[in-house]
Amino acid sequence: MRRPICWSCELELESGTLFCARCRKIQPVARTEDYFSLLGLPRQYALDPVELERRFRELSRVLHPDRFARAEPRERRLSLERATRLNDAYRYLKDWRLRAAYLLKLAGTDVFSEGRTFADPEFLEEQLEWREALALALADGDGEALRRIAAATRGRLEALEAEVRGMFEDDHWFSELPVDIARRLSRARYYDNIVADAERGAAATGH
Template sequence: MNFDFTQNHFALFNLPARFALDQRNIDSHYRNLLATYHPDRFASESDTVRRMSLQIATQINEAYQTLKSPIARGRYLLKLSGFDTEEESNTAMPIDFLMNQMQWREAIGDAKATQNIESLENIGRELAAETSALEQHLASLLDETHDLSAATVAVRKLRFMEKLEQEIGNAIETLLF
């Protein structure tokens, strides 16, 4: 079994190290890698080979989880370039972004208080559109202008957006059940 454990996720999936990737392409490479290295294919092999196939499958799954998520993929690209997004310690954001966050949180709170699922869904659609635009901006920052400092801010913004989307999902779930 020939496998290079030192490959980064992009090299493992035989994809260019860039943010803008086709999800179908990521999925296809994932399925092909698993078909080749899945532990079930090595069930009758020695303990060493079975253990290695499990390690390879684990690395393939970790790479897939990273590459399929825009936030994780952006974070990983920055990490490969030596940049830390500092999501846990650096919450500084542009004032206009923070104002939008406050408005969305207030709207979510109002919709929860009035048990207005339709309003929550509308806010969710608005956030999804904002998230998509921010992902496109991040692709430009990483793949075209290579402005890695601005890209770290964009990843942190996406993380904030993800938390808002989760809050909306939780609110809708609470109201439905």
């Protein structure tokens, strides 16, 4: 692959270079960069949240608009583009569901192609039970039941996260497990909605 060249002084750079070593000008995001490399993290599911936070803060500081206030327009534009990408990267990697979905996408699996749904018969029954319990508690304005439902669903989400983490530890997850992972991500979306509805309902009961 051809190495990038500094737009200002034409020095040959390493891919992923933030500032040119010679003229110090900020460089555009390379096409080969992904959210992991943008934050200088290995492309894998397991991630140290403290390290993620530290790198995000450090890079945000480096890319802060104040630092480019007197720079030329191109530098300002590039720093803004990088800061936007950095914010996206942080948001995606911080949330386990988004991080998992992003890894599936990077692996080239088509599990999230448009309109695709997952048959999940074992989950269907549970889904209906949650819906029914939620509808009942909402109809009764039963704040305590709603909070109990929210807490129980949060517990399910934690268990799902542990399952997904375990799947990504399999060396062959990208060939053997993408559908199983995607199915769990769909379940997580379902639980997220239940939590949101239950908490909104509990707040509305006002006690």
